[in-house]
Amino acid sequence: MPELTLHVLLPASLAVLGVLIALSLVRAFLGPRLTDRILAVNMIGTFVVLFCCILACLTDRAPLLDVALVYALLYLLAVEVMARAFLVRRSRRKRKGEEARHD
Numbered sequence: 508m509p510e511l512t513l514h515v516l517l518p519a520s521l522a523v524l525g526v527l528i529a530l531s532l533v534r535a536f537l538g539p540r541l542t543d544r545i546l547a548v549n550m551i552g553t554f555v556v557l558f559c560c561i562l563a564c565l566t567d568r569a570p571l572l573d574v575a576l577v578y579a580l581l582y583l584l585a586v587e588v589m590a591r592a593f594l595v596r597r598s599r600r601k602r603k604g605e606e607a608r609h610d
Contacts, residue, residue: 517565524558541596545589552582 528551535547556579563571 513565517561520561521558521565524554524561528554528558541589541593545586545593548582548589549586552579552586555582 531547531550531554535544535551538544556575559571559575559578563569563575
């Protein structure tokens with residue numbers, strides 16, 4: 508079973524993750540809403556971390572796990588910044604709408 512896992516299932520899972528990353532990129536570019544883009548970036552980050560972890564197991568290189576951990580922290584920060592920008596934009600629109608109703 509370990510030979511089957513290392514030589515067949517792990518490369519197949521890398522291929523599936525590559526396809527999922529490509530589909531998430533398409534979703535990130537096409538949108539249509541900002542929330543769709545934020546979710547797509549979050550999915551891409553998760554898939555890349557999984558990709559790095561599987562690649563580390565496949566090549567038997569432990570430093571790739573450190574790279575995956577650092578990347579996970581960076582993409583978490585990126586998603587937080589995008590979500591904060593979304594909330595600020597939405598609150599500005601809401602205030603403009605309230606000001607227009609009062610005028």
